[in-house]
Amino acid sequence: MLSEILKKETEPMIEAIYSDAFIQGLIRGDIDDAAVAHYLRADSLYLDEFAKLYALLISKTESKETVRFLMGQMAFLMDGESEAHEVLAHAINRSYADIIKDGEWYPSADHYIKHMYFNAFTREHIAYAISAMAPCPYVYRRIADMALARHTFETDHPYRKWFEFYVNDMDDTINVMFDIMDDAARSMTEKEIDVLKKNYIESTEHERRFFNMAATKEEWTGVGTHA
Numbered sequence: 001m002l003s004e005i006l007k008k009e010t011e012p013m014i015e016a017i018y019s020d021a022f023i024q025g026l027i028r029g030d031i032d033d034a035a036v037a038h039y040l041r042a043d044s045l046y047l048d049e050f051a052k053l054y055a056l057l058i059s060k061t062e063s064k065e066t067v068r069f070l071m072g073q074m075a076f077l078m079d080g081e082s083e084a085h086e087v088l089a090h091a092i093n094r095s096y097a098d099i100i101k102d103g104e105w106y107p108s109a110d111h112y113i114k115h116m117y118f119n120a121f122t123r124e125h126i127a128y129a130i131s132a133m134a135p136c137p138y139v140y141r142r143i144a145d146m147a148l149a150r151h152t153f154e155t156d157h158p159y160r161k162w163f164e165f166y167v168n169d170m171d172d173t174i175n176v177m178f179d180i181m182d183d184a185a186r187s188m189t190e191k192e193i194d195v196l197k198k199n200y201i202e203s204t205e206h207e208r209r210f211f212n213m214a215a216t217k218e219e220w221t222g223v224g225t226h227a
């Protein structure tokens with residue numbers, strides 16, 4: 001099955017994300033406050049757009065069940081995963097609203113969201129956009145699994161609840177997305193399935209870049225050329 005192939009194929013990339021500076025910094029609890037703030041400024045904008053992507057997909061499906069799923073996801077995202085984000089803001093002793101008021105599209109986040117929009121706007125079948133979106137919940141779920149399985153977090157660990165959020169709340173989303181992709185793949189050509197695979201693998205890499213963006217506090221470098 002396509003979803004099983006993709007999960008296997010991207011596991012080394014997920015291990016790499018886990019070993020990178022951002023997740024290891026959260027696990028140790030000594031991540032740079034500025035990296036956490038950078039992540040939140042990007043992720044708050046990212047999740048707003050992710051919610052709007054679900055709205056776009058409503059016109060691509062005949063299935064009421066899928067419409068219901070998309071609406072549920074939008075409602076969930078309208079809160080911007082506020083619980084998880086509040087944990088991060090609290091850990092760096094700042095108010096979440098204050099951190100995100102100057103949100104920005106740093107290059108890696110910008111590239112990632114446009115990958116999704118490209119698939120939503122230029123390809124009719126819902127599975128193309130979904131294949132670019134599925135690594136979003138899946139990568140976080142796996143990273144949270146790994147962290148909680150490999151580490152004992154003290155009750156007062158500043159980031160424990162961030163990992164716990166993603167271990168508990170993502171499974172329904174992941175399963176529905178993989179079902180949509182697997183169903184689509186059954187009636188697609190080999191070439192079309194290859195596009196789904198490429199989308200999915202690229203998005204897994206985008207997830208890695210997003211965390212590294214925050215760890216390195218990535219910025220556009222064209223001095224004075226942007227607002």
Ligand SMILES: Cc1ncc(CO)c(N)n1
Pocket residue numbers: 043046047081135136137140207210
């Ligand atoms: C970039 C990114 N990917 C995945 C998630 C999890 O929903 C998130 N909050 N942000």
